[in-house]
Amino acid sequence: MKPHTWKIDGVLEWGEPRRRCAKCGMLAHWIGAREACPWMISHRAGDERTTLAADITRWPGPYKHNAWRTCKRCETRFRQPKRYRALAYCGPVCVREHERERNRDHVAAHYARKREAQRDGA
Numbered sequence: 001m002k003p004h005t006w007k008i009d010g011v012l013e014w015g016e017p018r019r020r021c022a023k024c025g026m027l028a029h030w031i032g033a034r035e036a037c038p039w040m041i042s043h044r045a046g047d048e049r050t051t052l053a054a055d056i057t058r059w060p061g062p063y064k065h066n067a068w069r070t071c072k073r074c075e076t077r078f079r080q081p082k083r084y085r086a087l088a089y090c091g092p093v094c095v096r097e098h099e100r101e102r103n104r105d106h107v108a109a110h111y112a113r114k115r116e117a118q119r120d121g122a
Contacts, residue, residue, distance in 0.1 A: 004028075004037040009104075010111075025100060058091040059084070073098050 006028055009020035019028035023039035026032055059081045067080040071090035078090040089095045 002037055004033060010108075057093050059087065 004021035004026060005023055006019040007022045008017050010018040012018045012029070020026070021028075021033070021037055021039075024037050026037070058078060061079075062082050063079040064082050068077050069080055069087060069090075070077055071094055072088045073094040074090060076090050078087075080087055089098060
């Protein structure tokens with residue numbers, strides 16, 4: 001497995017920059033950050049797996065006849081499985097990435113509102 005890909009993602013409570021892995025979302029000051037990133041591909045002995053269900057990149061079949069859709073996130077075409085009524089994303093990986101981006105935006109907006117309220121109150 002490979003190491004994490006760190007990116008600056010805000011500031012910690014004690015003033016240091018907060019580093020977050022761009023792949024798995026792990027924060028650098030967490031205990032799990034000492035281990036390898038679970039999202040990176042392992043190249044040991046020809047092992048091409050990734051963890052966290054990333055090996056299921058597309059929805060499993062059976063599929064509806066001629067029911068093709070376009071993923072909102074990666075814009076690839078995919079077939080719609082029979083067991084789902086409506087899908088916007090091509091697989092579980094795109095759903096997880098969308099939720100992570102949405103949650104990150106919500107948290108950033110929350111802290112922006114909180115800073116604004118502190119500024120107005122002070």
